[in-house]
Amino acid sequence: MTDAAREADRTLLERRLRHAGLRGTDRVVVHENRAVVVSVRRDVVRVHRGFAYASDRVLRAVVAFRDGASAGRGRAARRELLAFPVHDYVPPAAVARRRSRLRPGDHETVAALYELHATLNLRHFADRLSEPTFRLSDRMRARLGEIVVDDAGARPPEITLGRWHLERDGWTEVAKTVLHEMVHQWQAETGRRLDHGLDFRHKARAVGIEPSARRRVPPDARGARRWID
Numbered sequence: 001m002t003d004a005a006r007e008a009d010r011t012l013l014e015r016r017l018r019h020a021g022l023r024g025t026d027r028v029v030v031h032e033n034r035a036v037v038v039s040v041r042r043d044v045v046r047v048h049r050g051f052a053y054a055s056d057r058v059l060r061a062v063v064a065f066r067d068g069a070s071a072g073r074g075r076a077a078r079r080e081l082l083a084f085p086v087h088d089y090v091p092p093a094a095v096a097r098r099r100s101r102l103r104p105g106d107h108e109t110v111a112a113l114y115e116l117h118a119t120l121n122l123r124h125f126a127d128r129l130s131e132p133t134f135r136l137s138d139r140m141r142a143r144l145g146e147i148v149v150d151d152a153g154a155r156p157p158e159i160t161l162g163r164w165h166l167e168r169d170g171w172t173e174v175a176k177t178v179l180h181e182m183v184h185q186w187q188a189e190t191g192r193r194l195d196h197g198l199d200f201r202h203k204a205r206a207v208g209i210e211p212s213a214r215r216r217v218p219p220d221a222r223g224a225r226r227w228i229d
């Protein structure tokens, strides 16, 4: 992990935290520690670098924690920011040497996915779905996407997309995959079963995607065909 990549994350995180309401006099320092993810001392906010990949909602919790660290609101914010899996994005230094998940351009991709989700949520789900966490996976090859939901509601739903899919199939196909996962999110958040049954097929048609569990994506340059989900 290079210093340039680290500085890029810090700059992005500072900009996003200011957008989320962080006061202008605060300085943002990033770290990759295992234990304490956010701490405040005078006007220096030390934040785990992984938060550069969090949703706006999580960043608002970081700001609320900074603003009210000792009050009840601070405790709620702390719970929310601790639920975000920072180490999945930026693992502690020892792990990072073995397996880095960070790639140049990842933050732009993740930011675009949040925006895509917000747009599709408004267009197809009356803005009722919660804001998920997006992850990119190197290992996801046979499938294009997956969603993990926590029925207890302690963590936001996690939508993972294969980096392979993003790099090769283009944004239109990626948007269909996100919509497919959003139909599963809709199932989870309206108390339905997660499956590809009648509800799924009905809703998928309503939002304009193929109502099938598996989807053929256009062949790549080598003529390979793949199926998803």
Ligand SMILES: [Zn+2]
Pocket (backbone or CB within 6 Å): 180, 184, 196, 213, 229
């Ligand atoms: Zn599915």
